[in-house]
Amino acid sequence: MRTVESEPHIAGLKIEWLTARDRFFTFYRNVAGTIYPVIPDTASFEANLNTLLTNRSLSGGVHVSSSDGVERPFGVSLSWLGLLFAVLASGSQSSNSPAKERELTSQVYSELHLQPVSECQCLLFQFVVPIRLFG
């Protein structure tokens, strides 16, 4: 499992989190998440997102692996981070960006899902999607 070792890359990405957050999270909440709600409480979801952003900024964007083996990058669980990336991808798709760009976002997902899941799941959530979304 390469997940834990690779995690610092999340922090290393040059990502305009705030801009992206405002753009994609809002689109998710207002469009896709409105028509097909999967997260009952989007307000507390957003609060979690803010926690992550604050912690990230406080740490200077550097993620330090924890010593007890329980990874909580910037104070959120990895499964929540997975959900966040899914939400941002959906937000990107609900956005008014050009068709091809939207399609690419989900192509990344489908490609990764077609590969052996155990290998790629974490990669998907931790690297590919954020780069695609924010890069």
Place this chain on the structure above:
Amino acid sequence: MTNFLTHPSVETVQAFLVIGNVLSFNMNPGVSYILLGMTVRIAFSLGLQTECHHFAPAEQYLRRYVWWALAWQDSHFSISYDRPSSTTLCGTEIPYRRNSSPGHRSYSESMMRIIKLTQELVRGRILMSKASTTIPQIIAYKDEVARIVADGEIHLRDRNQCFNQTQHLQRLALKLHSSYITSELCRPALKSIPPSSKSEPVVGLSPVRGDRPFISPDSLTTSQLRQECLLNLKRVIKAYLELQPICFEAARSWIGIQRTVSAAFLLAVQEESLQDPNVHALLRGLEAVISERTRIETTFCDTKDLHSPTLGEGITAPGAQSTGSREIDQDLADPPNWARSLTKSLKALGKLNAALASPANGGVSPYPSAYEQSGPLPSIDYAGRILGPRSGPRTVDYSLGSTLKSEMSASGKMLPITPESTGTSGGEWNFCNVVERAGEFVQPALWE
């Protein structure tokens, strides 16, 4: 250890549901359907399908909510594509908010109640595929759908009470889906004699198969149900047309488009529709909307600078296989899935509308004379089913046979049904064959 499969959580299920929705939005519902299978297993392994009372109320609420979000996606597939649904066989209570009450049910509560009712129908069909549905049953279900809508918050029922985009979106999505389900419920009544054939003796619904009379010959109720079905098909299209200007992005929803297009073709093959200017206007409206959408969605494909390296860059993330990069660059040259399947539906709609407007209108009836004698149509039966190679007799074959093969046409994508994907399309559309042609686009009925 953060493998999402070995250590799944409710959030994992949510993440997969969101991804599944992304995929189907992208007109890639075939992949989404397969992914959903795995998601259902994760949910089962977490026990979301059962009521566990040792969870705190908030956790219990979340688990129920996610379960019904899962059933939501599953029921869309099982209805639209006649696939078995594993979430129908179990289920928890609907998650109501603490202050929820009839007349104030939220959008998600209302939708989940409709999903629950739908699951009941699908379950009945799976367990008793031979059973017939009686008129009283149909009416009871139909009234239940109406009650669910009536129980909703005021903005879900009254356009004038919608003050923001979210409220409009919720109202229109509920309208679209509740109307679609109601039309499916009443659809057996389409087998009845249309009102124009008044000279014929009133015989009510004739049995499709001699050994199994379908509905008792209560012709008054049957003709009311028939009208109800047509009315609701129109409401589906109206809801979609209204959604478009309110939120262009929301109208991109695959399930919304899929249901609207199938409602349009089913409506078009009914005799009442041929001379009904309202239906013609709706169909032309839909054509215009889809045409505009196709234009906008494909414009971007022509842009040369798509091949700029920055777009392929992200794929070669640390540790990621670089094989994907080239494939995606290749795909940049093609129009998105989205546009491809949309274009097919658009072409057919255009032909349909042209045929309906053709000067031959009023001449030879496109309905075979057998229709007026209550015998089965040669090419389309009264349920709008095609007795051809595409769907074949509806003996609910779950062995992933013919239905799947045609729907999972080229490249394994589950597209809205189009004659182009079935190989029967070559010919022209005209007023005389419009019913037959349009029938090729009609989805199989939810039940007989």
